[in-house]
Amino acid sequence: MVAAPTQKITPFSSIRIDKDASTPIYLQIAEAVGSLLASGVLLPGYVLPPERVLCEQFGVSRMTLRQAMSLLDREGLIDSRRGVGTIVRPSRLRKHQQEMRSFSEEIRERGGHPGSRLISVELAIPAPAVRDLFELHEKQRIYEIQRLRLNDGEPLALELARIPERLCPGLERFDLARSSLYEILEQSYGLRPETCNEEISAEIPSSQQRKLLSLPARTAVLVINRKTYMDDGRPLELTRSVFRGDRYSSVVHSVRKNKSILQATSS
Amino acid sequence: MVAAPTQKITPFSSIRIDKDASTPIYLQIAEAVGSLLASGVLLPGYVLPPERVLCEQFGVSRMTLRQAMSLLDREGLIDSRRGVGTIVRPSRLRKHQQEMRSFSEEIRERGGHPGSRLISVELAIPAPAVRDLFELHEKQRIYEIQRLRLNDGEPLALELARIPERLCPGLERFDLARSSLYEILEQSYGLRPETCNEEISAEIPSSQQRKLLSLPARTAVLVINRKTYMDDGRPLELTRSVFRGDRYSSVVHSVRKNKSILQATSS
């Protein structure tokens, strides 16, 4: 028997790092390990090799490796415990942030085909509450875009979007029936939503809503009021969507309150 | 003029670090700066001193300081740009994760006084779908706890909580009308919810629901089906809550999709 300079074969052995690439090393590692996790090569409960072993395999320093691991930890993919080791977390616990989706994106994710029918576009005088939200002057107007949203050709929601004219003058020239409102805002005006705030409630539909949504009798509607903000904190859009209660439900993913750097503010 | 060993006075000057404390230095810094942000001493847009200056003020190495800053960055409190500097972000953009709240916590946050009236507790045979979720054997039972939830003494929701008997044998002995279910689970059984998944829909109430909730005519209800998981990924609880549509709405905070280490899985 010859003393071989062996290294245990692990799923990590195949990972190759390019130190001269433009993407940082820690990102390369995080992505490589992340795809091992996503592909199911590493199952929940799998114990990762110790950091120092991985450092050697990848040929990087420990701080760099830990930077990669911290990314994976942040997303809830792995769980490191001092004195013990690092394991792969159950996929149910992977903490995907609650993400904004446009109507179209959401429908497509559910496997449907989104559609739209434009009902009206107006330049209106905002109600006082709306004017306050957008911090508008007395005479500034807002676009009010009313659309019927379809799923596989069937009416699913009635949507009223409100955007200040100041942010996107000339918006009415675009084909709002066919194009995504968010795409127009981003590509033609450089306006990009960053966060949003939704209030979800249940209501009995009005007779007009019942007609437009082709609602059967004794059906409730799910009403979602959404405020959208840009990355500088300014409000971008205020939307009220009325969904058919028999065909739509909203899904929310939450995590247990985690220690925050901030004190809990009494709002 | 004498060359003074000056250091510009900043809000950071007052921060003192105790290197021998049991809390790590980077946490001390993060908390100190975090409270400057929370208290409004540093307003959105404020440009922080460069990292190297802060290092010197705190007497720590740059990596340590950056570890503190990365915590603040993760929560969306600050925004660092290479080549430019670091600024305080608008408070609207602070990304508090969507957090789980118990009924009581939520009501209290809204300024109300939560209450509860126990309707029934049963050891029942789970429906097949429920049995599958909890991965139970043929003969294992689940607790079904039905409660009327009150806000300031008024009926607000009808709640049916389902928990496997296996996880918390003897649960019926506790005072479920007065105590929080989550507190009992955590303190007496060591069961701690970690994440949950809610599906929110709108329905027309049944006549029984109308009676129990004292619902006025022509009112819809908001139905929330919640699955709760523990930190090992096992399901803990399945709850169906029926809220008065005229007195309750659910609030959700979302952020724009951020680059993930994982590829988007086509679910």
Add this chain to the structure above:
DNA sequence: CTAGCTGAAATGTCTATACAACTAACAGAT
């Protein structure tokens, strides 16, 4: 006056090392 260059300044990335704190397992004494 403009276009382009240049350099200062800032954050981003990475290394190599050291020690601390914690855990689990083992050996030995009681």
Add this chain to the structure above:
DNA sequence: ATCTGTTAGTTGTATAGACATTTCAGCTAG
């Protein structure tokens, strides 16, 4: 058998320094 100390192995914290990359402003040449 049980308890206790010890030890090896692991992640957590922290340092000091080096170089890369990006941005912005000011200077310079045209």
